[in-house]
Amino acid sequence: MAANYKRLDDLSNAAIVSDFDGTITDIDTNDLIYFTFGGQPSYEIEKLIAQGKLGVKEGALQHFKRIRLTEHEFLSFIFQNARLDEGFKDFCEFISQKGIPLIVVSGGYINTISSFFKKEGIDSANIKIYANRLKFNGCHIEAVFFDESDECESGLGPCGNCKLRRLRELKTQYRTIIFIGDGTTDRCAAREADMVFAKGSLREYLTVQGIPYIPFNDFHDIRRFLNALL
């Protein structure tokens, strides 16, 4: 078991940092909107971002130049097509009882994240959200960024709201950072966290890099694992 993570000497001053899209939800809600309503140009934009030729921030600005949705239409479409992880609500109650804060760090939008939590009856008193924001003016959408800088702290390419930067800030407050993620923009933070739960492409990346992690399928797995340690 000990080989699965780096350092875990003290959970008495720990915080959990989690990605949102594809980690807490089953699908990426941003891709869902971009690909459904942005048409072919949105595929091109995402391809350029994946190749590191376009910043995440610039990409989002370009997507929303062409997408026309009211906030109600935007959220309804996401709620119809995406689901929260089925273990997430229990997980939130569990860590709240243990006094461990959850910080959601996302390159997506706080509109989606907080509405999803509200809809699912998740008590967000113990949850902090660092994400970008969408300003709706009728059916026109403008993305407002959490962090104006688009550069990844670790030089892994543009990651939008750099999770490593947020993690380093949190490191000054918490001794142990437990990170949960699934994708490309989670790589930088996963490299520096004290303990990592990974699924999806993040898992493959960490395996290739030889960075220790604990694989998970859903938040029930994470709760069970932490429960055995606490």
Ligand SMILES: [Mg+2]
């Ligand atoms: Mg993700």
Ligand SMILES: [Zn+2]
């Ligand atoms: Zn980064």
